[in-house]
Amino acid sequence: MSSGAAIEIWCVTPSSSGGWGPVTALAELTGRVFQADVRFIHPSRPYGPARKAFAHLPRRRGGGGRSLLLIAAHPGNLLSVAEAPVLAGRFDRVGAWIIDSFWDELLPRFARHRNTFDRLWVTDGELVDRYREATGAPTGWLPWGTDALQAQQQDLTASRSVDVLRLGRQPSAWDDDDSNRAALSRAGLSYQGRFPLATDGSANQRTVHDQLRRAKVVLASSSLDSPSAYRHPARDYLSARFTDAVANGTLIAGSPPRCQAADLLPAEALVPMDVSSLEAGLPALRAALETYDTRAPLRLSRHALRTLDWRHRIRTIADELELSAATLDQELAQIGDLVEVTGP
The missing domain is CATH 3.40.50 (Rossmann fold)
Structure with a gap:
């Protein structure tokens, strides 16, 4: 198992304010429980032809057990991983959690059966099969939650x-x-x-x-x-x-x-x-x-503690990317204790 420091987290949203505050707060929480830094990316314009072409290069796997988790505002933001270090093998595993996954028409062409992503998670349970079939990547449902x-x-x-x-x-x-x-x-x-x-x-x-x-x-x-x-x-x-x-x-x-x-x-x-x-x-x-x-x-x-807390979703990510996270374990145990104390 990897340590918590073996993951990098990127969060891609149009901005950090307004309606995107809950997403950036989720990224901050995820970084904290994995004891990892979060890179916030706010594209000023849609990704252009050069990046789209670069994204079609095959991704090498390496990185000595390192993982990348992308928290993407919508499927179009998957293009953010089209960077030389990612495609050259900086990471063994790359997973993406797509927040506004209902915009499936924005799924970039490069993500369709390119083997770039090892795991995908979407917030819309109705679209799990759609993303799995479109990308060829194992896809799970991690619905919207709360702290x-x-x-x-x-x-x-x-x-x-x-x-x-x-x-x-x-x-x-x-x-x-x-x-x-x-x-x-x-x-x-x-x-x-x-x-x-x-x-x-x-x-x-x-x-x-x-x-x-x-x-x-x-x-x-x-x-x-x-x-x-x-x-x-x-x-x-x-x-x-x-x-x-x-x-x-x-x-x-x-x-x-x-x-x-x-x-x-x-x-x-x-x-x-x-x-x-x-x-x-x-x-x-x-x-x-x-x-x-x-x-x-x-x-x-x-x-909310039992069903909606973000940490239950993050636990799924940790398990599927084969990561350990001591802080996450401690806080999930705290949730379990609170639920038990307060009753059914």
Whole structure:
């Protein structure tokens, strides 16, 4: 078995801020538990013809047991490994974890049966066979998760002063904060709309988690029901809003994602809501808050520890790349102890 230092981690995202903060935070966590440095790459433009041509060169294997893990924002970022040291044999094993794997049409031609990657992991369970068949690489499902262990460092039982929190893009009928606030106020409910986001990804993640811990319910809906220029036109997916909410013990109101990964969310966390209008959605919110159980946050956080924590996914990577990671082992044992102490 290799030591934790025998892996390099590259994280390729358009930036480190905004919606990419959860991905860079994942990369930082992965680097820490492997005791490895993380190289952050933010391409300023799409990869050009020269790199695409270079990528078609065969990859030699060597490197004395070293591995490379690429955490890629989308399949097009697989081209980032088309560098001379990688293709010349710096690594024995190269694996890639594709975050927005639902953009499978962006899969580069060089990755199709070129034997460049020893392992692939995708966040969309529906597409495992698609990637395996397209690339010839063993492909597994590592769905979107959350740092539930970190959330446990905070007091999840503290009084929650916000009834309803808005997080991220919303269905059209729920997109205007002033309208939302007025409607919820008439119903006797408090509302927190858009809050300032930090430019630094890690700081932004801390802000999001802090806001979630202050709220009983967060508004979050399916990507297909929440218009944006960057969503996939036909595929739904599980995003950080949902998993982070569960880790912080916050109920989720809206239209749940319609995808395989959504089955990992506990039923107790979901408040299905008609998002076609404010009037249609308010009854579900009122009912959820009238019956709100102050013990729910602990149950939700326990589910996140057991099912959603990133370390379970990283353990799969460690096993399949034949890596040891003492810090990862220790923190998984800590998760096991917490789950046992807090009950089923």
